[in-house]
């Protein structure tokens with residue numbers, strides 16, 4: 658984000674990516690209906706997943722992927738709780754939406770789509786794999802959201818309103834369940850137009866639940882294969898080698 662300034666150093670650090678694997682952006686959510694507590698703004702929190710583990714699941718998930726997924730979700734929830742505590746300490750309201758929570762078990766939807774806040778905060782777009790594709794890390798990330806009435810202390814990021822997947826359809830072709838429609842995202846599109854959650858979930862649970870201690874299965878093939886995530890890895894590797 659450009660021109661970031663806030664009187665709160667902890668927030669500056671989050672907004673400017675103080676940690677190498679964490680990114681954060683402010684989103685103006687006043688136009689959105691499903692806001693908890695009618696809070697007008699959102700801090701979208703994004704944490705990068707381990708590249709070595711993500712590379713290793715191109716043909717199917719592994720136990721380390723399940724552990725990484727769990728670790729990063731926990732990290733986001735801890736980060737969110739700490740942000741909520743700081744904001745409430747300033748006398749404002751804040752409410753966290755956990756990284757991974759299914760509110761409607763039949764439709765497999767969450768109480769709030771973190772991706773909405775992330776696109777609104779300018780952190781990325783929704784790819785053909787129905788995941789948030791970050792400019793920096795591709796889809797190798799997990800998201801959380803903190804809603805608040807703390808007035809934006811930094812300029813809200815310019816919302817991303819189009820897909821940058823171009824003609825790529827690698828994720829669509831690599832999905833073993835055939836759950837991805839191949840359509841290109843635009844704001845306001847229903848999730849069902851991009852992706853069949855029931856087909857994806859049935860596949861994951863049938864194939865991979867044993868990796869997840871019998872809880873809901875994970876897959877991640879469409880995330881691992883995305884060239885945007887691999888390109889991010891190449892950049893890091895080059896920088897590391899300099």
Ligand code: SF4
Nearest residue numbers: 832834857876877879
């Ligand atoms: S997680 Fe697996 S089954 Fe689900 S859409 Fe991605 S590749 Fe397909």
Ligand code: SF4
Nearest residue numbers: 784785822825828883
């Ligand atoms: S694999 Fe290609 S189409 Fe799928 S999300 Fe990544 S860039 Fe978009």
